[in-house]
Amino acid sequence: MSTTAADRGREARRRLLAAAAELIAERGWAAVSTRMLAERAGVAPGVVHYHFASVQALLSEAALAVMHDLIEQAGAGLAHARTPGEALGLMMEFLAAYDGRDPTSLLFAEAYLAAGRDEDLRRSLGGVVAEFRRALAGRLAEHQVPAPDATAAVIAAAIDGIMLHRALGPGPDAADLTAVLRRLVAPTEPRPSTKEQ
Known part of the structure; x- marks a missing residue:
C-alpha cells in the first residue's frame, strides 16, 4: 500500500515532535535549533517551518504533549483508587520511575522555565496543571x-517540587513522602464544642 503526501506529512510532523521532546531534555529549550530538529527527525530544515509556525511553537507542542500524556497516566491511578491516601500512594509509585535527571523530568523543568518567558506557553502549561488539579x-x-x-493545589505543587528536588540529590524515600502527603487528605477529627456554660 503506497503512502500519500498527507501520510508522509503526518509522519514528518510526528518525527519532529519526537525529536523536539528529546532535544529539549538533551540540550535545553533555548539551545534547540531548526537544524538540530531537522537532523534528528531526518527531514529537510524547510519541513520544520512547513509544519510549525516557529521552533518555539514546535517545542511547546512537543512538551505539552508529553505532559498531557504523563498526567493522563498518573490520573488513571486516581480513577481506580478507593481512598485519597491510596490515590497518593499510586501517584508516588508512578513517579518513582522519574529521578529528576531522566528525559521526562528534564523536559518538565525546561518547559516550566520557558513558560516564564513565553506567555502562550505559560497559559497552555497552566491549563495542563489546572486540568490535573481539577481531576485530583x-x-x-x-x-x-x-x-x-x-488541597489538590498543594499536592500538585508538592509533587512538582519533589521532582525538581530529585535532580539535586537523594531525598526522603517514596514511602516517607507518601506518608506526609497522606496527612493532607486524612479525615479531620471534629473539634469538641466550646459552648459557654
Missing part, C-alpha cells in the same frame, strides 16, 4: 476531603 480535586471531593481545590 474531584476525587478528593468525592471522599469528603476538606477544601479539595486547595
Whole structure:
C-alpha cells in the first residue's frame, strides 16, 4: 500500500515532535535549533517551518504533549483508587520511575522555565496543571476531603517540587513522602464544642 503526501506529512510532523521532546531534555529549550530538529527527525530544515509556525511553537507542542500524556497516566491511578491516601500512594509509585535527571523530568523543568518567558506557553502549561488539579480535586471531593481545590493545589505543587528536588540529590524515600502527603487528605477529627456554660 503506497503512502500519500498527507501520510508522509503526518509522519514528518510526528518525527519532529519526537525529536523536539528529546532535544529539549538533551540540550535545553533555548539551545534547540531548526537544524538540530531537522537532523534528528531526518527531514529537510524547510519541513520544520512547513509544519510549525516557529521552533518555539514546535517545542511547546512537543512538551505539552508529553505532559498531557504523563498526567493522563498518573490520573488513571486516581480513577481506580478507593481512598485519597491510596490515590497518593499510586501517584508516588508512578513517579518513582522519574529521578529528576531522566528525559521526562528534564523536559518538565525546561518547559516550566520557558513558560516564564513565553506567555502562550505559560497559559497552555497552566491549563495542563489546572486540568490535573481539577481531576485530583474531584476525587478528593468525592471522599469528603476538606477544601479539595486547595488541597489538590498543594499536592500538585508538592509533587512538582519533589521532582525538581530529585535532580539535586537523594531525598526522603517514596514511602516517607507518601506518608506526609497522606496527612493532607486524612479525615479531620471534629473539634469538641466550646459552648459557654
